[in-house]
Amino acid sequence: MWRREVLLCAVASRRRPAPHEAKQPGKSAVGALAPTGRARSDGLGHIPTDWRLLVRLPNPVLRRVGVAFAVLAWTLTGLSPASAAVAYGSATYPASLQFSAISISGRGLGLYGTATVAGNQGVDCLEADVDPATLALSDVFEPRCDDPRMAGYPVVPVEATVDRGNYISVRVARVDHATGHIVVGPVLGTDEDASDTRPQWVYGPGSLWLYLAAPKGSPRAGEVLRVSEATGQLVQAARVSPALFRPVMAADANGLYLSPAVNGGFQTGPGTADAAIFHVGTGATTSDVFYRWPSQFNGFADWMSGYADELSAEVCQRGGQLLKCVLAIFKGTTNRPESLVPAPNLDGWAVGNSTVGFFSSLLPANQGPSPGPTNIVRIDPSTGTVHRVVSILLPSYWGFLEPDGNPGAALYDGNLYLLGSTGKANRATLYRVPVQGGP
Amino acid sequence: MTPRRWRRCLCALSALGLAAAGAVSAPLTSAAVPPAGALAWRLSSTAVGAFNAVACASSRFCLAVGWSTGTDYYVTYNGRGWSVARVAEQYEGEMESVSCPLDGWCAVITDLAAVTVFQGGHWSKLTTVDPNPGPPYPGIAAAISCSSARYCVAVDGQGNAETYDGTTWSGPRLVDPDYPLNAVSCAAAGKCTAVDGRGQVAVLSGASWSAPRPVDATAITGVSCAPASSCTAVDLLGRAIIGSGGRWSAPVAIDQAAASPLSVSCATEATCVAVDADGRETSLSSGHWIAPQVIDPAGGLVDVSCTPGPQVFCAAVDGSGDVLTSTDAAGADQLSGGG
Numbered sequence: 001m002w003r004r005e006v007l008l009c010a011v012a013s014r015r016r017p018a019p020h021e022a023k024q025p026g027k028s029a030v031g032a033l034a035p036t037g038r039a040r041s042d043g044l045g046h047i048p049t050d051w052r053l054l055v056r057l058p059n060p061v062l063r064r065v066g067v068a069f070a071v072l073a074w075t076l077t078g079l080s081p082a083s084a085a086v087a088y089g090s091a092t093y094p095a096s097l098q099f100s101a102i103s104i105s106g107r108g109l110g111l112y113g114t115a116t117v118a119g120n121q122g123v124d125c126l127e128a129d130v131d132p133a134t135l136a137l138s139d140v141f142e143p144r145c146d147d148p149r150m151a152g153y154p155v156v157p158v159e160a161t162v163d164r165g166n167y168i169s170v171r172v173a174r175v176d177h178a179t180g181h182i183v184v185g186p187v188l189g190t191d192e193d194a195s196d197t198r199p200q201w202v203y204g205p206g207s208l209w210l211y212l213a214a215p216k217g218s219p220r221a222g223e224v225l226r227v228s229e230a231t232g233q234l235v236q237a238a239r240v241s242p243a244l245f246r247p248v249m250a251a252d253a254n255g256l257y258l259s260p261a262v263n264g265g266f267q268t269g270p271g272t273a274d275a276a277i278f279h280v281g282t283g284a285t286t287s288d289v290f291y292r293w294p295s296q297f298n299g300f301a302d303w304m305s306g307y308a309d310e311l312s313a314e315v316c317q318r319g320g321q322l323l324k325c326v327l328a329i330f331k332g333t334t335n336r337p338e339s340l341v342p343a344p345n346l347d348g349w350a351v352g353n354s355t356v357g358f359f360s361s362l363l364p365a366n367q368g369p370s371p372g373p374t375n376i377v378r379i380d381p382s383t384g385t386v387h388r389v390v391s392i393l394l395p396s397y398w399g400f401l402e403p404d405g406n407p408g409a410a411l412y413d414g415n416l417y418l419l420g421s422t423g424k425a426n427r428a429t430l431y432r433v434p435v436q437g438g439p
Numbered sequence: 440m441t442p443r444r445w446r447r448c449l450c451a452l453s454a455l456g457l458a459a460a461g462a463v464s465a466p467l468t469s470a471a472v473p474p475a476g477a478l479a480w481r482l483s484s485t486a487v488g489a490f491n492a493v494a495c496a497s498s499r500f501c502l503a504v505g506w507s508t509g510t511d512y513y514v515t516y517n518g519r520g521w522s523v524a525r526v527a528e529q530y531e532g533e534m535e536s537v538s539c540p541l542d543g544w545c546a547v548i549t550d551l552a553a554v555t556v557f558q559g560g561h562w563s564k565l566t567t568v569d570p571n572p573g574p575p576y577p578g579i580a581a582a583i584s585c586s587s588a589r590y591c592v593a594v595d596g597q598g599n600a601e602t603y604d605g606t607t608w609s610g611p612r613l614v615d616p617d618y619p620l621n622a623v624s625c626a627a628a629g630k631c632t633a634v635d636g637r638g639q640v641a642v643l644s645g646a647s648w649s650a651p652r653p654v655d656a657t658a659i660t661g662v663s664c665a666p667a668s669s670c671t672a673v674d675l676l677g678r679a680i681i682g683s684g685g686r687w688s689a690p691v692a693i694d695q696a697a698a699s700p701l702s703v704s705c706a707t708e709a710t711c712v713a714v715d716a717d718g719r720e721t722s723l724s725s726g727h728w729i730a731p732q733v734i735d736p737a738g739g740l741v742d743v744s745c746t747p748g749p750q751v752f753c754a755a756v757d758g759s760g761d762v763l764t765s766t767d768a769a770g771a772d773q774l775s776g777g778g
Contacts, residue, residue: 096675096716124596124619124636124658140675142636142658144596144619181616 086390091135092429097126099428102410102419105152108132109412111419111430112150125150132413135430146173147182154229155208157201158184161193167216168193170225172208174232188225188234190216197245204251204306206230207282211258213245224256224280224287238280240287242267250313252306254333255281257290259301259313262348276315277301279335290335291328293317302346303360307353309333312381314343314350327384329354341384346377351409351416354381359409359416359435362386376416376433389416390433411435476724478712478753478765480734486524487512490756492537492547495744498752500542502557503762504534511549513557514762516754521762529555531565536593538585539744546591546603548583554593554608568593568601569611582622590628592643594620600633600641600648614641614648622672624664632670632682634659640672640682654687655680661713663705671711671723673701679713679728693721693728704753706745712765714740714755734763 093099100113112127125145128137143149148156155174162169168191173184191199192214201210210225222240227233246264250257258278260266268275272289276297279290291313293299299317302325306312309332316325327343330336331354339354344362352358358379373391380387408419418431488507495501501516504527511527511534527534532551539545545557552569555562585591589605598615600623601608614620618635625631631643638655640662641648657674664670669683678690679701694701694715705711711723718735720743721728734740739758745765746752753765 124621126658138656140657141638142619142621142675144598144617144636147617179616 086434088390088392088431088433089135090429090431092427093137095427097128097137097140097428098426099126099128099419099430101151101408102417102430103127103150103152104410104412105149107152109410109417110152111137111428113428130430132415132417132432135432144182146184148173148175153203153208155227155232157199157208157210159199162190163216166193167191168199170199170210170212172227172232172234183232185232188227189223192216200247200249202249202251202256202306203229204256205253205308207235207251209249209251209256209280211240211247211249211256213243213247222287226256226282236283238285238287240278240280242269242272244278248301248304250304250306250311252311253282253309254311255279255284257304257306257311257313258287259304259315260299262300262302262316264300273297277304277313281333291315291330291337302348303350305350305353305358310354312350312352312354312358314346316345327358327379327381329381339382341382343379343384344386346379349409350379351411352379352381356411356435357381359389359411362388376418378435389435392418392431392433474729474732477722477729477732478720478751480720480755480763481766482735482761482763483521485514485521485760485762487514487760489758489760490741490762491533491535492742493744493754493756493762494537494539494545495746495752495754496539496542496544497746498748498750500539501744501754501764502537502539502545502547503754503756504537504547505756505760506533507760516762516764527555527562529553529562529565531567536582538583538591540585540587544588546583546585548581548593550581552581552593552595552601554583554591554603566608568603568608569595569597569599571597571611582620584623584625584631586625586627586630590625592623592625592631592633594623594633596620598635600643602646612648615639615651618651621658621660622662624662624670626664626666626668626670630664632662632664632672634662634672638674640687642685654682655690657690661701661703663703663711665705665708667708669705669708671703671705673703673713677701677715679703679711679723691728693723694719694731702740702742704743704745706747706751706753710745710747710751712743712745712751712753712755714743716740718757720755735761737761 098113099111103110103112107129109130109132110127111130114126124142127143127150128140130137146158148154155172158171158173160169169187170189171185171187173182176183189212191212197213199210199212201208206229208227208229212223215223222243224238224240225234226236228235244258244260244266246261247258248261259276273296274292275289276293277291278287280287302314302316304313311330314325314327316323323345325343325345327341328337329339331338346360346362350358350360360377362375362377373393375391376389377386378389410417416433416435420429487505490503490505493501493503499518502513504513512524513527514524515522531553532549534547535550537545537547546554548554553565553567555565581595583591583593591603593601596619598613598620599611600614601611615635618637620633620635623631623633629645633641635651636658638657638659639651639653641651655674657676659672659674662670662672672680677694679693680690681688701713701715703711703713709725712720714720716739718733718738718740719731720734721731735757737759740755741758743753743755755763
């Protein structure tokens with residue numbers, strides 16, 4: 001019932017850069033392809049005149065200049081020129097509605113996050129339905145923060161700080177189908193609460209996969225817990241050794257996959273020096289190495305995505321100043337990639353699969369900290385070629401993925417939806433980008 | 440000395456006293472000419488980092504609670520000005536909601552559902568009224584309303600309600616199994632209205648709570664019930680609904696431009712004031728909502744409390760440590776009976 005209809009995000013563990021962490025300043029190479037104006041809407045998402053056509057230059061001379069800039073952009077960034085004009089729309093919501101993630105459920109497109117509400121109510125959780133065409137909000141509610149329906153899943157982890165803040169216990173909430181009420185189960189595990197070690201989770205077909213990097217009482221190995229989406233019951237526990245800290249995770253029908261993030265890692269041991277992706281198979285009690293690098297691995301996964309029985313991963317190897325990345329696609333239970341092609345280092349997130357392609361973002365080369373365009377790109381799964389879909393003018397750089405894996409990007413009904421924040425008040429802004437080949 | 444002169448004198452003395460105590464008080468230049476029928480306001484800055492709630496028993500007594508660097512603080516209003524900030528920390532959550540049915544007597548609830556009573560300038564020990572008030576993160580909504588020193592009701596994010604009979608608190612009682620109760624208002628003992636995040640209301644009659652009933656299509660953030668039978672509630676989209684005799688009006692936009700959440704307080708059945716996170720106030724007067732006016736340029740108003748009298752008196756607080764009190768047209772604090 002609550003199964004997600006679209007392909008959700010890779011779980012890159014990179015945190016969203018703060019403004020002071022913006023990428024290096026420099027010259028933008030895609031100025032001619034920037035939107036002619038920001039799409040705007042009122043507080044409730046009505047966007048009657050928001051659409052902007054890109055690459056629509058007014059006369060032949062400017063058009064030629066535009067083409068020249070496009071070629072220059074492609075030369076400097078490695079992007080293929082946008083193949084067609086693409087329109088996008090956006091809506092910016094009131095500052096009090098701090099949406100942080102997109103949900104896709106049987107109810108359709110939604111947003112959720114927190115509401116900073118007046119007076120004596122502190123901070124409450126927040127959800128709203130979104131009209132996929134107009135981006136207007138409806139049914140803006142404050143559910144219980146442990147209501148799994150808020151994020152569009154049948155079950156959701158519920159965390160509690162314990163032991164004077166040194167640990168986080170994790171339980172799972174579900175909706176009891178008999179009563180319709182929320183039921184919170186027992187504590188399934190307790191993980192250390194440090195800056196780079198805290199519970200992480202990802203959803204796979206029919207399962208919620210929890211990963212505890214430093215479980216209480218067993219700090220030398222990580223622990224994977226699989227919870228049935230149908231019953232909310234713990235159905236599998238597995239030891240992950242060596243433990244990975246702040247891994248990138250994805251799940252498909254064959255299990256959970258973990259790989260070091262750009263800011264994560266693991267302690268190597270016998271047989272792990274070349275390990276790039278670890279695996280916990282469905283029903284397994286221990287982890288194994290799933291994908292080995294041809295040489296000693298000194299890299300990270302930029303993103304991973306699970307869909308049905310397919311795992312896609314962009315894995316990057318450091319080599320001095322150089323970074324070599326490949327897009328690997330695995331199908332079924334085999335650990336031999338069905339496809340393995342070079343790919344550019346993206347922004348740490350992607351949505352999609354091998355059928356529709358992968359969508360992500362790329363800052364133009366030498367993007368400065370001042371407002372500028374961010375390229376939304378499609379990666380061809382068979383060649384690794386990156387095509388720009390649209391350039392969106394943003395107030396500053398941001399990623400479209402929350403650190404806990406909550407998606408700030410989703411494909412739905414032939415559109416790519418991106419959620420970010422705008423301005424000093426961090427008002428949530430939702431973008432809608434039509435994409436070819438999307439579900 | 441005429442009453443007005445007397446008030447001006449009091450105001451001057453108040454300003455001197457506050458200056459000596461470290462607080463700064465000044466009329467709002469931006470609200471110097473309020474809309475017809477609207478209140479005028481005076482803003483004072485305090486040493487509190489951010490306020491969470493305020494309650495006034497009369498124009499002579501208010502209590503506001505907030506925090507600075509993780510410690511709970513409070514200030515009181517004595518009809519002339521606000522006290523210096525004092526520590527109220529008792530280490531069981533953050534003070535979230537306050538209700539003052541009498542001058543000098545208030546009940547405060549923390550986000551961990553612990554209640555303490557402020558009486559005679561002293562705080563009682565905390566009493567935990569719900570050991571499991573809600574999901575542990577990102578915190579818990581909790582509100583309290585007292586119709587007298589012998590009757591209070593608290594609500595929380597698990598949809599539970601607890602009742603105080605003057606001596607003890609009842610155990611948690613599940614009123615709303617699916618949505619957090621955001622606010623509660625008790626017009627009298629055994630006569631309370633609670634509102635939730637789904638736009639529903641639950642009514643306490645005697646000892647029995649009704650099942651939550653939808654009255655709005657969005658979350659309700661505040662409710663205030665006058666001693667007569669009517670209640671006014673405000674929602675997450677800047678709309679108000681009025682309930683009377685068990686029937687609720689359709690939502691009316693009162694502050695739609697910002698669509699920011701509101702807090703509301705009704706001094707009488709016909710006189711209510713709502714404040715929003717953009718620092719604006721709007722008043723219900725004679726059945727009509729007056730267009731919002733900015734009364735706090737810093738924004739972030741979080742709570743308001745109004746009391747009846749010859750003139751309605753209100754106090755509001757913001758998330759920046761400012762307190763605001765309504766004044767008469769001459770800028771003096773509104774006092775009933777000369778204070």
